[in-house]
Amino acid sequence: MTQAIIAHNVFKKFGKPDGSFWKHILKQNSNGQRPVVVAVDSVSFEVQEGEIFGVLGPNGSGKSTLIRLIATLLLPDKGEIKVFGYDVVQQPMEVQRLINRVSVEASFFKKLSPMENLLYGARLYGMNGRESRIRIEEILIRLGLKKRSIFKPMEEMSRGMQQKVAIARALLSRPRLLLMDEPTTGLDPRSKREVQSVIKELNQGSGTTILLTTHDMLEADNLCDRIAIIDSGKIVALDNPQGLKKIISSNGYEPTLEDVFLELTGKTLVKDEIYPLI
Ligand SMILES: Nc1ncnc2c1ncn2[C@@H]1O[C@H](COP(=O)(O)OP(=O)(O)OP(=O)(O)O)[C@@H](O)[C@H]1O
Numbered sequence: 001m002t003q004a005i006i007a008h009n010v011f012k013k014f015g016k017p018d019g020s021f022w023k024h025i026l027k028q029n030s031n032g033q034r035p036v037v038v039a040v041d042s043v044s045f046e047v048q049e050g051e052i053f054g055v056l057g058p059n060g061s062g063k064s065t066l067i068r069l070i071a072t073l074l075l076p077d078k079g080e081i082k083v084f085g086y087d088v089v090q091q092p093m094e095v096q097r098l099i100n101r102v103s104v105e106a107s108f109f110k111k112l113s114p115m116e117n118l119l120y121g122a123r124l125y126g127m128n129g130r131e132s133r134i135r136i137e138e139i140l141i142r143l144g145l146k147k148r149s150i151f152k153p154m155e156e157m158s159r160g161m162q163q164k165v166a167i168a169r170a171l172l173s174r175p176r177l178l179l180m181d182e183p184t185t186g187l188d189p190r191s192k193r194e195v196q197s198v199i200k201e202l203n204q205g206s207g208t209t210i211l212l213t214t215h216d217m218l219e220a221d222n223l224c225d226r227i228a229i230i231d232s233g234k235i236v237a238l239d240n241p242q243g244l245k246k247i248i249s250s251n252g253y254e255p256t257l258e259d260v261f262l263e264l265t266g267k268t269l270v271k272d273e274i275y276p277l278i
């Protein structure tokens with residue numbers, strides 16, 4: 001079995017701002033250093049090729065940071081991440097060729113249409129114009145975009161439509177590993193289902209490995225083969241949805257994934273976060 005991701009003891013902290021204005025407002029911690037936030041705290045896990053792997057956790061628990069580390073956009077302070085055997089720090093170019101990422105803050109040329117934006121993206125991936133034009137239209141229609149929307153400026157589109165264009169752009173390069181940071185946040189129920197079925201189809205049809213984060217527990221339950229629940233940067237549970245529910249199930253009581261989430265998260269005191277309230 002091929003491992004798509006191996007993460008071993010990954011640790012990432014962020015320093016809080018150190019500008020002169022903040023210096024007067026922020027208290028230094030007891031050893032005189034700048035306050036830090038530990039975003040990812042000694043995290044280890046493996047994702048098998050062909051899995052849909054979910055990462056759930058409260059706001060600020062480190063999900064997006066973890067995705068950015070896997071995507072080579074951030075460097076870990078400690079630990080190791082391998083993507084299909086390539087080290088994200090030593091071999092970032094090899095990793096980048098195998099992955100793509102969809103995030104909520106996807107950026108576009110707003111005056112240009114989805115077709116123009118995606119053709120630009122396709123050229124970056126070295127695809128030829130004719131081939132990509134057909135593929136772009138195919139993907140956008142599959143994602144539920146109307147034909148006329150494909151050619152109007154992005155700035156005239158709703159957030160949900162823009163999110164679909166972001167997903168389409170990530171699919172263009174046919175990644176072996178797709179990192180999806182809240183792919184369905186802000187989508188209406190129909191769009192959400194369309195995106196979810198594209199995720200399933202992509203996984204089952206093309207064998208694409210998918211790591212996704214979501215705040216929708218039902219979505220995670222339906223889509224994911226296995227789920228890691230993280231809290232304050234630490235993995236607090238990792239199993240398939242059934243296995244996670246078993247953790248808190250007792251006689252006659254069948255918990256939902258939301259019950260598991262509520263039970264396992266939000267109880268850790270964030271010791272490192274000493275950012276004073278102002
Ligand atoms: N660039 C950064 N600089 C400083 N702190 C950061 C930075 N990025 C993230 N953090 C901090 O790291 C912690 C984890 O943030 P992260 O964005 O990974 O959480 P998340 O689980 O994705 O949250 P959400 O569910 O709200 O998207 C938070 O305390 C956040 O403030």
Ligand SMILES: [Mg+2]
Pocket residue numbers: 063064065181
């Ligand atoms: Mg996030």
